[in-house]
Amino acid sequence: MLKSTLLLIAVILLFSACSYKEVQIEDELNYSQSPKTYINNLQEITLDQNTLSKEFIKKFYSPWDLSSLKYPKDEAMWGETYAKREIFLENHRVAQKEWFKKLTDNSNFNQYNSVLKKAITTKNCDFRVMPTNSNFFYNPSVAGEGYPFDYNQNSRVKINTPVMVSHFSKDKAWAFVQANYVLGWVRVDNLYFVNEKEIEEFKNQELYVIKKEGYQSFDINLVEELKVGTFFPKVEDKFLVATNNGFKKVSLKEETITPFPLKFNSSNIVELLNEFIGEPYGWGGLNNHRDCSSFTQDFFTPFGLYLNRNSKAQTFGHKYLDVSKLNDKEKKEFIVKNGTPFLTLVYLSGHIMLYIGTFNNEPLVMHNMWGVRTWRSLFSQGRKVVGKTVITTLEPGIELESAKNSTILKRVKGIVLLNEKAQK
CATH class of the missing domain: 3.90.1720.10 (endopeptidase domain like (from Nostoc punctiforme))
Structure with missing residues (x-):
């Protein structure tokens, strides 16, 4: 009996020690x-929301008005400076110089501002510093470094965002693009290349903006997590969304979206x-x-x-x-x-x-x-x-x-x- 009791106590203590308890500030x-x-x-x-929103819309569409990316080439290439630092990858191993050399070569910056095609994002997508999904970390053993501080992550940009394409990586998998507030490498399959007629149709509609977040299924092959601040032009009782096959008119839940600007x-x-x-x-x-x-x-x-x-x-x-x-x-x-x-x-x-x-x-x-x-x-x-x-x-x-x-x-x-x- 004593032996069974001691065993039970040991089990309870073990599970108590292993259970998670959130400690808050x-x-x-x-x-x-x-x-x-x-x-x-x-x-x-x-x-003055009327004036502010007009200024906002002008900036939002500004990539489609560019004759070239506004950053000098040496500034656009700033990510290559990571090759001179000690960078750790996902496996906590130091990235080798040869690995960076391949990335730099694939970046193809000799072709900077050579394509200049107008496009739009077809999903929420990452703007990467270098054309790779690999993460760049400083020493993970240092406080405030390691996950989630991926220095190859420049920003995340929402679906339906206008961009200007500078050029493509040598492997054609990535496009170097500028949005209204950020530039970086985007996977080509996250973009739809627009023509002038499509641009006019998109720009000439009343803009609505997402105010409530959640996943939206547009059809069986088109699902996205809509974030506050995502824009959709309204056409009659539908909304325009960019897909890899062009623009699609979709329905959105009334409680999730509002005319821009919101009071x-x-x-x-x-x-x-x-x-x-x-x-x-x-x-x-x-x-x-x-x-x-x-x-x-x-x-x-x-x-x-x-x-x-x-x-x-x-x-x-x-x-x-x-x-x-x-x-x-x-x-x-x-x-x-x-x-x-x-x-x-x-x-x-x-x-x-x-x-x-x-x-x-x-x-x-x-x-x-x-x-x-x-x-x-x-x-x-x-x-x-x-x-x-x-x-x-x-x-x-x-x-x-x-x-x-x-x-x-x-x-x-x-x-x-x-x-x-x-x-x-």
Whole structure:
């Protein structure tokens, strides 16, 4: 009997040790993760959405107006610099010089800007830095490196996005293209090459934009996960979607799509933010998820407010206020005094967040974050992984002894006022 009891206890302890228990940072527990909780922070503000949306549409279609890709060839080739670094592949083995040489040769940049064909994406697709599906990692044993930080992932671009093709890889499997906010290598089977008549038909319809995410089956051979910020021109009671065989008129659920732009008001803000909260972190759009800047970009897209793709680029085009010389207390006070809830971005190197106002006098942000920077020793960093879109203070993880001296607040450099244009 004693032997059986001891065996039972051992089994229970074993399963207890092996069971998964999610450990959250205190901000997730102390602050509601429902955006609706904070919508009363929204201030009465006039946003010229008519003008903003017209500017947005012009930029969205801009690749079809190019006579050539706007980047000099040496800038377009920047990915080749990875050949000079220690890069780890999916198997955690260092990429060899010969491997990079084959990639560089296949890139075929001698043909840069030689094709210049107009096209459109036929699915959500990755824009790669080099023409390969292989991942590029820095040393995976270093905190903040390894998966999901694939440096060959430039961005993920939505279905129905206009692009201009510069040239093809030597193996003809990839096209080097420019979209309105990013350029990179796209698999050729993710593109449909459009003619001028098709362009006119696409551009001359009223644009609608996705506001609720989910998979959509257009027919038995056409399924896509539609993301907030995806555009569809409306033709009568149908919507145009690009396929590999041309444009198809499809039906979309009424609750998933809205005329562009969506009115910037409290109910629509909450509805959109509910689509993002809790979404897993996706570096560069990895696995069709978002990182910090694609969250902010996609949140403002339905409202007609155009943002660039990465965190640093999002500080341009609107009024930027520097707070880097302030201490922590002064930064908080400055953000509360000068920031407009739901229309202000908070920036630090490599990260950007949406300011949503205060709760109990504490400034709060909503952001898609990988984790809290910690220190394992004087010379060794760690990460407390969060890995999703959350609502936090400016000091998430401050309760961790190893994170107190490296909080987000200490690294905040400035705020971006999206309701004010940058002064020229």
